[in-house]
């Protein structure tokens with residue numbers, strides 16, 4: 001309690017309120033896409049989602065997202081985690097920030113402005129930016145980066161004494177300015193009141209006839225305000241995604257970062273370069289990922305699992321100790337110590353209990369298989385409810401579809417379904433029942449009964465010889481004619 005009290009006191013005395021404006025109104029023409037730029041995913045998560053997460057992790061109490069192109073799509077993705085203002089016409093980044101003015105008018109604090117297309121900026125970097133801004137008592141602090149290929153970015157122009165003087169956009173650069181390698185990442189801290197006062201003075205007299213947010217820097221310097229630059233430690237954080245080339249670069253950086261994070265958390269990754277893990281995937285310690293493993297969506301992996309080689313798992317839950325190799329899983333649940341594959345396909349609605357075995361060339365869809373059941377080879381189990389310790393033989397299938405309707409197959413605990421059985425749904429195999437191989441089952445089988453549904457075998461002595469002779473003679477006649 002005491003500690004908490006002092007922490008609060010310190011906060012009141014020192015740090016200012018943190019606010020954020022995320023720019024996400026542009027269409028992203030250079031993406032040449034039907035999808036709005038900031039919704040393009042990087043490691044499975046829309047860019048603007050990465051940005052908002054970093055902003056909120058860095059302690060921003062309010063986040064205003066400026067929306068325009070695709071406003072409804074962006075709002076429905078981010079939901080209630082942010083506030084929104086609409087920028088009806090995209091007249092530039094300065095104009096975009098100005099739209100947030102009414103919402104932030106009464107606020108006293110530091111306003112972080114960040115672009116929705118810079119998904120790699122981390123919360124730690126934002127923390128460091130806030131920190132420097134605060135320590136220097138600055139009116140503005142720009143997050144900069146040294147780039148060997150600065151083309152396309154705004155250049156940070158420093159004065160003789162090394163202080164930031166202004167930012168010049170690529171299209172407005174003189175040859176000397178274009179040679180500058182320090183770029184504007186598009187992320188800044190501003191004193192909230194000074195930001196909106198300076199925005200009043202921004203004009204659109206430039207190559208793109210846009211109201212540039214970057215002009216605020218020069219305006220504040222002119223007014224003798226303190227303006228600082230903070231160079232990001234890892235320049236890769238500053239990638240701004242304007243086209244698909246940068247999108248792939250961002251993906252590569254993010255992918256490496258995610259995989260590394262999991263390794264540091266105790267996951268063994270045999271070959272990081274061929275392992276793809278989505279931004280929202282969680283993995284328990286001591287799990288081993290073999291090459292070619294692709295984990296995406298909201299997938300949760302437990303501890304001590306072994307995945308891959310070549311396991312593609314999307315929006316699924318895998319419990320501790322499970323093994324999945326060379327298989328595709330989508331919206332499936334795999335229980336503790338269960339094994340899947342090689343070459344299995346678990347489709348949406350698959351729920352496997354503990355110690356289940358799903359073997360090669362098995363497809364499961366919308367089906368529950370309880371603890372200890374086995375489907376070892378070449379089966380299709382769809383729209384089914386399978387109990388505990390059931391054995392489904394090689395090639396057995398549920399016949400769940402008549403061209404119009406899907407029907408349910410129920411197989412109770414301890415039942416045994418022989419090889420190559422067709423279970424014509426709706427049908428039920430009772431507890432402990434036995435279905436003989438090759439049967440086509442159209443009626444339910446009561447508990448502990450044996451069902452056989454195939455024609456009785458007849459042997460014709462010596463008939464094979466006759467058949468061969470007949471076939472041989474036919475072939476000869478054909479060759480002679």
Ligand code: UD1
Nearest residue numbers: 023024025026090091092093096116153154184185186240
């Ligand atoms: C901007 C910066 C540039 C910096 C670069 C970093 C300006 C003028 N330039 O250039 O100095 O190096 O980012 O990546 O700020 N947006 C709106 N409304 C608008 C215009 C843009 O919301 O009217 C949004 C876009 O959706 C995007 C962000 O602002 O998320 C940046 O806009 P973009 O056109 O990509 O700016 P850059 O040319 O990359």
Ligand code: CA
Nearest residue numbers: 117240241242
């Ligand atoms: Ca950009």
